[in-house]
Amino acid sequence: xxxxxxxxxxxxxxxxxxxxxxxxxxxxxxxxxxxxxxxxxxxxxxxxxxxxxxxxxxxxxxxxxxxxxxxxxxxxxxxxxxxxxxxxxxxxxxxxxxxxxxxxxxxxxxxxxxxxxxxxxxxxxxxxxxxx
Amino acid sequence: xxxxxxxxxxxxxxxxxxxxxxxxxxxxxxxxxxxxxxxxxxxxxxxxxxxxxxxxxxxxxxxxxxxxxxxxxxxxxxxxxxxxxxxxxxxxxxxxxxxxxxxxxxxxxxxxxxxxxxxxxxxxxxxxxxxxxxxxxxxxxxxxxxxxxxxxxxxxxxxxxxxxxxxxxxxxxxxxxxxxxxxxxxxxxxxxxxxxxxx
Numbered sequence: 001x002x003x004x005x006x007x008x009x010x011x012x013x014x015x016x017x018x019x020x021x022x023x024x025x026x027x028x029x030x031x032x033x034x035x036x037x038x039x040x041x042x043x044x045x046x047x048x049x050x051x052x053x054x055x056x057x058x059x060x061x062x063x064x065x066x067x068x069x070x071x072x073x074x075x076x077x078x079x080x081x082x083x084x085x086x087x088x089x090x091x092x093x094x095x096x097x098x099x100x101x102x103x104x105x106x107x108x109x110x111x112x113x114x115x116x117x118x119x120x121x122x123x124x125x126x127x128x129x130x131x132x
Numbered sequence: 133x134x135x136x137x138x139x140x141x142x143x144x145x146x147x148x149x150x151x152x153x154x155x156x157x158x159x160x161x162x163x164x165x166x167x168x169x170x171x172x173x174x175x176x177x178x179x180x181x182x183x184x185x186x187x188x189x190x191x192x193x194x195x196x197x198x199x200x201x202x203x204x205x206x207x208x209x210x211x212x213x214x215x216x217x218x219x220x221x222x223x224x225x226x227x228x229x230x231x232x233x234x235x236x237x238x239x240x241x242x243x244x245x246x247x248x249x250x251x252x253x254x255x256x257x258x259x260x261x262x263x264x265x266x267x268x269x270x271x272x273x274x275x276x277x278x279x280x281x282x283x284x285x286x287x288x289x290x291x292x293x294x295x296x297x298x299x300x301x302x303x304x305x306x307x308x309x310x311x312x313x314x315x316x317x318x319x320x321x322x323x324x325x326x327x328x329x330x331x
Contacts, residue, residue: 003260004263004264004267007287007290007292008319011284011287011312012316013213015308015309015312016159016163016209017206018292018294019156019309020295020305021156022306023294024155024156026306027159031159038155041179042155045179045183046150046151049145050142050145052190054142060138
């Protein structure tokens with residue numbers, strides 16, 4: 001019975017999914033749809049969908065960069081690399097970020113993220129990689 | 133299983149004609165609602181149902197297996213079918229009404245791919261050939277014409293795309309489309325028959 005139902009179901013579905021677009025448009029017109037007007041609404045939705053996806057992808061990329069830059073800073077602090085440490089101190093001063101400890105070694109990853117979040121992360125990563 | 137990432141979904145969306153897919157989806161949704169009042173849409177537009185399905189796929193609520201059997205479009209359509217089934221079922225539950233036979237006009241078996249109904253009692257294990265024979269006879273009794281019977285036979289042989297069926301039946305896709313619409317109405321009693329087989 002399942003095989004039979006599956007075949008019939010597929011037949012009905014494919015009639016909607018794979019039918020010639022002219023037939024689909026004829027059906028829509030028969031339903032009273034203004035195709036031109038409909039396209040405008042679709043275009044708006046498509047634009048929103050793409051925007052949402054791009055934002056989400058960019059956010060993911062940004063978070064990956066932020067984690068990478070933070071880890072590199074932590075590594076640089078442990079190694080006592082001069083330039084990155086000086087750079088981080090400058091950022092703390094410039095941004096007037098309230099950090100709990102005076103010693104950079106004690107900064108948590110969340111605090112480092114807070115300090116560097118509005119900076120050009122790619123530049124920071126490049127700087128840190130050049131120093132290491 | 134290889135779930136498509138957001139980036140891959142975006143690439144896919146940009147590579148297909150999304151307007152055409154939305155047209156196909158809306159056509160389907162409208163047919164599913166054809167006997168419903170505006171009240172049953174609960175303020176939604178037909179396009180909203182389509183948009184919500186694509187949004188769910190984009191947000192990862194519904195996960196597309198890019199290496200699976202279903203193409204992106206087939207996956208979207210399956211999700212739409214499933215969403216609508218759930219929507220109507222919820223409405224039925226809310227109104228506590230009996231099975232509305234008109235709802236089943238388009239799909240003979242909407243729930244075959246829904247997890248929630250997997251636990252339902254399985255129908256008797258009937259012989260495939262016997263069911264096909266029985267159904268064809270049933271459709272003839274319902275007044276199905278030659279083309280409708282031929283389409284049904286094509287489905288049973290595994291042909292499902294309108295273009296290949298049109299070629300096999302020596303006609304065009306518009307005729308196939310209209311015949312399938314008529315065929316869908318004749319399957320209402322078939323659905324009822326299957327339900328009675330389950331009980």
